[in-house]
Amino acid sequence: MRREIIVFLTVVPAMLAAGQSPSSAPIFGFGPETSKAEQTWEARFKTIPDAKRVHANMQHLAAHPHNVGSDYQRQNAEWLVARYKEWGWDAHIERFDVLYPTPKERVLELVSPSHFVAKMDEPPLAEDPYTHEKSTQLPGYNVYSADGDVTAPLVYVNNGMPADYEVLQRHNISVSGAIVIARYGGGWRGLKPKLAAEHGAVGCIIYSDPADDGYAQAEVLPKGPMRPPGGIQRGSVSDTTLYPGDPLTPGIGSVPGAKRLKISEAETIMKIPVLPIGYGDAEPLLKALAGPVVPAEWRGGLPMTYHFGPGPAKVHLKLVSAWGQKPVLDVIATMKGSEEPDVWIVRGNHYDAWVNGADDPISGQSALLEEARALGELAKQGWRPKRTLIYTAWDGEEPGLIGSTEWAEAHAEELSKHAALYVNSDENGRGFFGAGGSHELEELVNSVTKDIVDPETNVSVWKRQQAALLVRGGRRGGGTPSQDALSQTTLPIEAIGSGSDFAAFLDHFGIASLSIGYGGEDRSGTYHSAYDTPWFTDQFGDKEEVYGPVLAQTAGVLVMRFASADVLPYDFTSMAHTLKQYDREVKELVKSLQREAETRNRNIEMRLYAITDDPKQGLQPPPSLVAPPDVDFSSLDEAIASLEKAATHFNAARAGMGMLNAEKRKELNAELTTVDRKLLGDAGLPRRTWVKNLIYAPGTYAGYGVKTLPGVREALEQGRFTEATEQLVIVNKAIGDEANYIEALVAKFGAGQ
Ligand SMILES: [Zn+2]
Structure with missing residues (x-):
């Protein structure tokens, strides 16, 4: 109640501060008429989300461990359906049975030069009652790791990213036949075992270094919010850059009778055993390593000297999983559209x-529920x-975006025809608004965030976002301050690849998608551990749930605008402008790869590495590089120019439409709903046919x-230059098709009547 009043009182001054007048524009x-009515509904909607209810949702849903297949997850699913029905929605559970391994046996021990057995346990905290529910907690593991029983010398590989292997190569250190230990960070966790296996390693250990989210950042639990020595970051190592979802049913829904791959045929399952541990x-293990001392950037926060190895540390790693099927329970709630029910949001x-x-x-889920309740109230x-609005609670995101992917694949035909927008959120916290997604939605996002008040500063969340760009280059800080933001009326949204449930919608189906949320202020080292509990939120997080209602307002207003606009609010000029930027980037990429190869190869030829490296260290020169040839991008320039023209024509015709x-x-x-399908390639990307979006995709090595x-x-970066020119032809045609399609809509509907 208290919060609603605060929001109401601050609406007018905040909108003025953001350069918006509250009712005229x-x-x-x-159109102006519908706009006025819509603004009244929006104002009403924004008063409904209630922080106390968001908090109660959180306490209910997170009361017990609720991973895929658990009893409490099933109870949560039923509870969610009951809430939606209570709020006037049609709601049901949609079930998919998917491959979901859980650990049966985990052994990690140092076998020489001394003996140590890893505990792999997260001790309960006296202060946090939730951490005592050990019997229903999943232990620390990386789902979709291979089973295995290996004993081998240990090698420290820093983050285990491609650049780290170049350093290892310079030091003449091979991981072939070894078990690598990598620290979290620097890139996606699944890339660590994937690259290790590509370099011949037989096992992979991933640990959370205190430099990243432990005591080097702030006090650890229970005194502060950072990761204690036993805290384990669980997580999937399924290779979702190839395809997310059930590893056994790529491209189709995991419904009864679906054709399933054998486990040995599933490309996304990791080929070597991999296990996450805490820094305790x-x-x-790290202390038992000898060999050269690592470079400064490789040093973590442990009170010791970091060495590469290999050995004398030798490690035994054994993993055995139960490779069974588990149910994934998606909650699907629908509110049917009154005029255009066949267009879905x-x-x-x-x-x-x-x-x-x-x-x-x-x-994030607690806020989404409050948004759904508020829309039900409005109805x-x-x-x-x-x-038509389809509100969902996805199950199985953590193991590999499974619930969203299987649902999307099971409804492929309908989605391709009807889905005009997908809006995702995930965890949400105090701080700045952030958005990523399809750039034809950039203008819509900006129009919404100018009308939402930031509860901590009482300016619009747009204004606060702009301030962050001007002062520190973005909400996360550490960026280059962008002075352009001062004169911009449209702040850029980011591009997105994968990492949450938008992937199937955007990457596979070409549905205009957004991922939004707030954050950047509260620190925490509990990610994917048993310490991410309601007690922790109350102690160190947004315990007043100030930003829960704000997310509900933001996403809710965005959905309302999209659901009620006269013409679907896509702005293709934003898309064209962003494509121009990508065009500049790939041109520059060719140039920088050429420069890099030229310099590197000259240095090798002139023996500059041999002359500058300390001879006592016995370093190898880096490998020589192949420079890409010049690439003719003129047809890409032309395709984007035609899209820009079409977009301008469309905007000019919009009022008439x-x-x-x-x-x-x-x-x-x-x-219009299907316009973005033109940006899909029928054959998908090379070596990953599931990923069809030719504009945005998760990076294979990112x-x-x-x-x-x-x-x-990627073809340029990975040295496949013929493929780069082939891919250029494909993307040029897609952008040209998109432009033609938009021009055709303008010709057909633009005259007005
Ligand atoms: Zn998440």
Whole structure:
């Protein structure tokens, strides 16, 4: 109650501060008349989300461990369905049975030069009652690791990323036949065992170094929020850059009777055993390493000297899993559209966790629920979305985006035809707004964030985002301050690749997608551990849940605008401008790869490495590089220019399109819904046919990280220059098709009547 009043009182000054007048300007995508009515509904909607309810949702959903297949997860699913029904939605559970291994046996021991057995246990905290529920906690493990029983010398590989292997090569250190120990960070966790295996390692240990989220950052639990020595980061090592979801059913829903691969055929399952541990267990292993001392960037926060190895430390690693099927229970709630029910807006956040998951994912899920309740409340007062809303709670995100992927694959045909927007959130916290996704939605996102008040500063969340760009280059800080942001009326959204439930919608189905959330202020070292509990949130997180209602307002208003706009609020000029930037980037990439190869090869030829390296260290020169040839990007320039032209024509015709009669508008919006499917490649990307989006994709050697114009960019980066030119032809055609499609819509509907 208290919060609603605060929000109400601050709406007007904050909007003025953001350069917006509260009622005169029509909302993007609306004519003036509908805009006024819509603003009234939005104002009403924004008063409904209640922090206390968000907090109660969190306490309920995160009360017990609720990983995939657990009893409490099933109870949560049923509870969610009951809530949605209570709020006036149609709701049901959709079940998929998927491969989900759980550990049966985990052994990690140092066998020489001394003996030490890793505990791999997260001791309960006296202060936190949730951490005592050991019987239902999943132990620390990396799901989709291979089983194995190996004994081998240990090698420290820093983050275990491609650049780290270059350093190892310079030092003449091979990991072939070894077990590597990598620290978390630097890139996606699954890349560590994948690269280790590619370099011949037989096992992989991943540990959380105190420099990254332990005592080097702040006090550890229970005194402070950072990771204690026993804290383990669980997580999936399924290779979701190839395809997410059930490893046994790529491209199709895991429904009864679906054709399943054999486990040995599943490309996404890791080829070597991999196990995560805390720094308490890692320290004795690392201390037993000898060999050269590592470079400064490789040193973590443990009170010891870090060596590469190999040996004399020798490690025994044994993993045995139960490779069974487990149910994944998606909760699907629908509110049917009044005028264009065949245009769908899908909104989702996962609700499965590694353990209690009060932060990841329940902080986001609790807010999403409050958003759904508020929309239900609004519907009771007479509001109806013109288009159909599908609100979801995804199960199985943690092991590999399984619930969202299987649901999307099971509904492939309908989604391809009807889905116009997917909006994702995941964990949510105090701080700054952040958004990533399809750039035709950039303008919509900006129009919404200018109308949402930041509860800590009472300016719009847009204004606060702008301030962060101006002062520290972005919400995470550490970036280059961007003075452009001062004159910009549209702040950029980021590109996204994978790492949460938008992947199937964006990467495979080409559905315009967004991933949004707040954060950047509260520190925590509990990620994917048994210490991510409601007690922790109350102690160190957003215990007043100030940002829960703000996320509900933001996503809710965004969905309302999209659901009710006269013409679907895509702005293709933002897309064209962003593509121009990617075009510049790939051109620059060719140049920088050429420069790098030229310098490196000259240095090798002139024996400069041999002359500068300390001869006592016996370093190898780095390998020589092959420079890419010059690439003719003129057809990409032309394709983007044609898209920009089409986008400008579309925007000029938008107001007229908004005046079309309801039948015509319905026809237009139905066609607009599928516009982004033009940006899919039928054959998918090279060596990963599931990933079809030609503009955004997760990087093969970046994991969650996005690669834009991925076919071209990755081929260049990985030295496949013929493939780069082949991929260029494919993406040029897709962008050209998109432009033609938009021009055709303008020709058909743009005259107005
Ligand atoms: Zn999550």
